[in-house]
Amino acid sequence: MAADTRPKRPFRWHVGVFLAPAVLVYTAIMILPLAGTLQLSLFRNIEQHQVFVGLENFRTLFGDPNWSVNFWNALRNNTWFFIIHMLVQNPIGVMLAALLSSPRLRFSAFYRTAIFVPTILSFVIVGFAWKLILSPLWGVAPHLLDLVGLKSLFTPWLGKEEYALTALSLISVWQFVGIPMMLIYAALLSIPEEVIEAAECDGITGMSQFWKIKLPLILPSIGIISILTFVGNFNAFDLIYTAQGALAGPNYSTDILGTFLYRAFFGFQLQVGDPNMGAAIATMMFLIILGGVCVYLFLVQTRLRRYQF
Amino acid sequence: MTTKLLTALLLGTSILGSAGVANAADVTLNIESWRGDDLAIWKDKLIPAFEAKNPGIKVVFAPSAPTEYDAALGAKLAAGSAGDLITCRPFDKSLELFKKGNLADLSALPGMENFSPVAKSAWQTDDGKASFCVPMASVIHGFIYNKDAFDKLGIKVPETRDEFFAALDKIKADGTYIPMAMGTKDLWEAATMGYQNIGPNYWKGEDGRAALIKGDQKLTDKDWVAPYEELAKWKPYLGDGFEAQTYPDSQNLFTLGRAAIYPAGSWEIGLFNTQAQFKMGAFPPPVEKAGDTCYISDHTDIGMGLNAASKNADAAKTFLSWVASPDFATIYANALPGFFSLNSSPVKMADPLAQEFVSWRGKCKSTIRSTYQILSRGTPNLENETWVESANVINGTDTPEAAAKKLQTGLDSWYKPAK
Numbered sequence: 260m261a262a263d264t265r266p267k268r269p270f271r272w273h274v275g276v277f278l279a280p281a282v283l284v285y286t287a288i289m290i291l292p293l294a295g296t297l298q299l300s301l302f303r304n305i306e307q308h309q310v311f312v313g314l315e316n317f318r319t320l321f322g323d324p325n326w327s328v329n330f331w332n333a334l335r336n337n338t339w340f341f342i343i344h345m346l347v348q349n350p351i352g353v354m355l356a357a358l359l360s361s362p363r364l365r366f367s368a369f370y371r372t373a374i375f376v377p378t379i380l381s382f383v384i385v386g387f388a389w390k391l392i393l394s395p396l397w398g399v400a401p402h403l404l405d406l407v408g409l410k411s412l413f414t415p416w417l418g419k420e421e422y423a424l425t426a427l428s429l430i431s432v433w434q435f436v437g438i439p440m441m442l443i444y445a446a447l448l449s450i451p452e453e454v455i456e457a458a459e460c461d462g463i464t465g466m467s468q469f470w471k472i473k474l475p476l477i478l479p480s481i482g483i484i485s486i487l488t489f490v491g492n493f494n495a496f497d498l499i500y501t502a503q504g505a506l507a508g509p510n511y512s513t514d515i516l517g518t519f520l521y522r523a524f525f526g527f528q529l530q531v532g533d534p535n536m537g538a539a540i541a542t543m544m545f546l547i548i549l550g551g552v553c554v555y556l557f558l559v560q561t562r563l564r565r566y567q568f
Numbered sequence: 569m570t571t572k573l574l575t576a577l578l579l580g581t582s583i584l585g586s587a588g589v590a591n592a593a594d595v596t597l598n599i600e601s602w603r604g605d606d607l608a609i610w611k612d613k614l615i616p617a618f619e620a621k622n623p624g625i626k627v628v629f630a631p632s633a634p635t636e637y638d639a640a641l642g643a644k645l646a647a648g649s650a651g652d653l654i655t656c657r658p659f660d661k662s663l664e665l666f667k668k669g670n671l672a673d674l675s676a677l678p679g680m681e682n683f684s685p686v687a688k689s690a691w692q693t694d695d696g697k698a699s700f701c702v703p704m705a706s707v708i709h710g711f712i713y714n715k716d717a718f719d720k721l722g723i724k725v726p727e728t729r730d731e732f733f734a735a736l737d738k739i740k741a742d743g744t745y746i747p748m749a750m751g752t753k754d755l756w757e758a759a760t761m762g763y764q765n766i767g768p769n770y771w772k773g774e775d776g777r778a779a780l781i782k783g784d785q786k787l788t789d790k791d792w793v794a795p796y797e798e799l800a801k802w803k804p805y806l807g808d809g810f811e812a813q814t815y816p817d818s819q820n821l822f823t824l825g826r827a828a829i830y831p832a833g834s835w836e837i838g839l840f841n842t843q844a845q846f847k848m849g850a851f852p853p854p855v856e857k858a859g860d861t862c863y864i865s866d867h868t869d870i871g872m873g874l875n876a877a878s879k880n881a882d883a884a885k886t887f888l889s890w891v892a893s894p895d896f897a898t899i900y901a902n903a904l905p906g907f908f909s910l911n912s913s914p915v916k917m918a919d920p921l922a923q924e925f926v927s928w929r930g931k932c933k934s935t936i937r938s939t940y941q942i943l944s945r946g947t948p949n950l951e952n953e954t955w956v957e958s959a960n961v962i963n964g965t966d967t968p969e970a971a972a973k974k975l976q977t978g979l980d981s982w983y984k985p986a987k
Contacts, residue, residue: 307667307668323981324981325947325948325978325981325982326947390814393812394809394812394813394814394817395807395808395809395810395812395813396807396808396809396813396817396820396821397817414809415753415809415810415811415812415813416812417753417812418751418752418753418809418810418811418812418813418963419811419812420963420965503753504754504755506755506952506955506956508752508753508754508755508955508956508959509752509753509755509811509956509959509960509963509965510956510959510960510963510965510966511956522952525639526638527949527952528756528949528951528952528955529659529660529661529939529940529944529949529950529951529952530944530947530949530951530952531660531661531664531945533947
C-alpha cells in the first residue's frame with residue numbers, strides 16, 4: 260500500500276538543463292560540421308550549382324589515377340609517420356616516465372618541465388626552429404656534427420626525398436614526447452603501494468619489477484596513448500605545412516592526408532580549391548580514424564580491462 | 569558628479585565628432601589587397617596623389633595576408649562586406665570571380681586603351697571580349713649578379729649559354745663565391761626562377777605558349793624539354809645542401825655577398841637594394857648564339873577590379889581610370905622598383921637595376937609564364953606539378969624527359985585543346 264501513496268517521481272528536468280549546454284555546444288561545433296562535411300562530399304559543383312552525385316567523388320578519388328596516386332601516397336606516408344611515433348615517441352615516453360618516477364632521481368620536477376615544454380610551443384615555432392637547426396647554410400646541426408668529427412653524416416635531410424618524412428616525424432616526436440611521458444608518469448604514481456610492497460616481499464625488485472608488475476598495470480594508459488597518437492597523427496597537418504609547405508616536397512615525399520586535404524579543399528597557388536573533393540578526402544580521414552578507434556575499443560581495450568583495479 | 573558630467577560630455581562629443589566626419593567624407597572607397605608590403609606606398613604616395621585631384625573621394629587601402637587573401641576575399645564577397653576595389657590575381661582566380669558576377673565588366677572604362685592586349689590578357693575572358701581588371705604591374709625574370717664578384721674574377725656579362733656556363737665554371741673554380749644562389753626546398757624557385765626564366769628562349773615566347781594552348785605543341789617536344797636539360801646542368805653550381813635551401817636562404821646568400829649569380833624576378837630589386845652592400849647588375853636569360861632573338865618572361869602579376877556590388881561604383885570607376893593613367897604608373901613604378909607598369913606610355917624610373925630589367929622589353933620579346941593561362945585549370949594542376957618536377961630535375965630524381973612526360977600526361981588527362 261505504501262507504494263501507491265508514494266508520490267510519483269517528477270520528471271527530472273534538471274538533467275536536461277545540465278546536459279543542454281554541452282549538447283548544444285558539441286552539436287554546434289562538432290556534429291553539425293561533421294554532418295556538413297559528409298553531405299558536402301556527396302555533392303559536386305556543376306556550373307555554379309551544387310548537384311547531388313552520390314558516391315561519384317569517392318569514385319574519382321579512388322578510380323582516377325590523378326587523385327588515387329596522391330591519396331595512397333599520402334596514406335602511406337601517414338602510416339609511416341604513425342609508425343615512427345609508435346616506435347620512438349611512446350617507448351621513449353614510457354622510459355622517461357619510469358626514470359622520473361624513480362624516487363632516487365634528483366631534480367625530477369625540472370626534467371619533467373623541460374621535456375614537456377616543447378609540447379606547448381606553437382607548431383610554427385617548432386617548424387621554423389628545426390628548419391634553421393637543420394639548415395645546411397646557417398644551421399647548428401652541421402657545426403655540431405663537425406665538432407665530433409661526423410660532418411660526413413650531414414645531409415640536407417629536409418630536402419632529400421628519402422629522409423624528409425622520417426626527419427619530420429622525429430621532429431614531431433621531439434615536440435610531443437612529453438604527453439606520453441606525463442600520462443605514464445601519472446599512471447605509475449597511481450599504482451598502489453601495497454602492490455609494490457607485495458612484489459618486493461616476493462623478491463621482485465628493480466628491472467623485473469618494472470617489467471612484471473608496473474608495465475602490465477600501466478598497459479591501459481599505453482593503450483590510451485596509442486590511440487591518441489593514432490588520432491593525432493592521422494589529423495596532422497601543421498608541422499608539415501610550416502616546414503615543407505602545402506606541396507609537401509620534395510616530390511610529395513612528406514605529403515600526408517592533412518596536407519593533401521588542404522590542397523584539395525582550399526586550393527594552392529593556381530590550383531582552385533574543390534570543397535567537394537576536399538570533403539571526400541576529409542570523410543576518408545574520418546573513416547580511417549573511426550576504424551582505428553573501433554579496432555582499439557573492441558579488440559584491444561576489452562582485453563586490457565582485466566588488468567584494471 | 570563632475571566625473572559623470574565629464575563622461576557625458578566626452579560621450580556626446582565622440583558621437584557628434586564621428587557624425588561630423590561622416591558628413592565631411594562624401595565617399596569612402598576600400599581597397600582589398602594581398603600586398604601588405606605596399607601599405608606605406610599607398611598611404612603616403614598613391615592615395616594622397618589621388619585625393620588631391622579628386623576631392624570628395626576618400627580611399628582606404630586594407631590589405632590582408634597573401635596566403636589568406638583569396639579565401640578571405642571569397643568569404644567577404646559572399647557576405648557582401650568586401651571593399652569597393654579588389655586587387656586582382658592574374659588569370660583564373662579573377663576570371664572565376666568575374667564569372668560569378670563579383671567583378672564588374674570594365675571593357676569600356678576610360679583609360680583601358682592605355683594597355684596592350686598582352687597586358688590585358690591576364691584579366692580577360694578566354695575570347696578576349698570582356699576585361700574586368702585594370703592591369704597594374706608585371707614582373708620580369710632574369711639574372712641578378714654581383715658586379716664586384718664579376719669584376720674581381722674578370723668575367724664579362726654572359727650573353728650566350730656557353731658564356732653563361734663558362735662564367736659559372738670560372739666562379740666555381742675560384743671558390744670564393746657560390747656560383748648560383750638557388751635552392752629546391754620551396755619548389756617554386758626551381759620552377760619560377762628556373763624553368764619559366766630560361767624557358768621562353770627555347771619555346772620562343774608567345775609562339776610556343778600559344779601553340780601549347782592550341783595543342784600544336786606538347787610539353788614533351790624538344791623546345792619544352794630543353795629548358796629542363798639546362799636546369800639539370802645547374803645542379804653542380806648550386807650551394808652545398810641546396811636541396812634544403814629555402815627561398816629566403818637564397819636571398820640571404822646573395823645579399824650577403826656569398827653567391828655570385830641569382831636567378832631572379834624583378835620583385836627582388838627593392839629588397840636587394842636595401843640589403844646588398846655591393847654593386848649589382850642584371851642580364852636577361854642567355855640565348856643559344858649571339859644575335860639570336862631573346863625572349864623574356866614579363867609576367868602580368870597585379871591588376872585592380874571593381875566589386876560589382878559596390879555602392880560607390882562611379883567613384884570607384886574614377887579611381888580605376890586614374891590607376892590606368894600614366895600618373896599612377898610613374899608613382900607606382902618608382903615607389904616599387906621591380907614592379908613594372910604595363911602602361912603603353914613609357915615610365916621614367918630612377919633605379920638603375922630596374923632600368924636594366926625594363927630595357928629588355930625593347931630588345932627582347934615579352935611573354936608570360938607558360939602555365940598560367942588556361943593550362944592550370946584542371947587536376948593535376950600544371951603549375952603545381954611544374955614546381956615539383958622542376959625541383960625533381962635539379963635534384964636529379966627525375967630525368968628531363970621523365971619530368972616532361974609526367975607533366976604532359978597530367979595535362980592530357982583533363983585538357984582537350986579547342987581545335
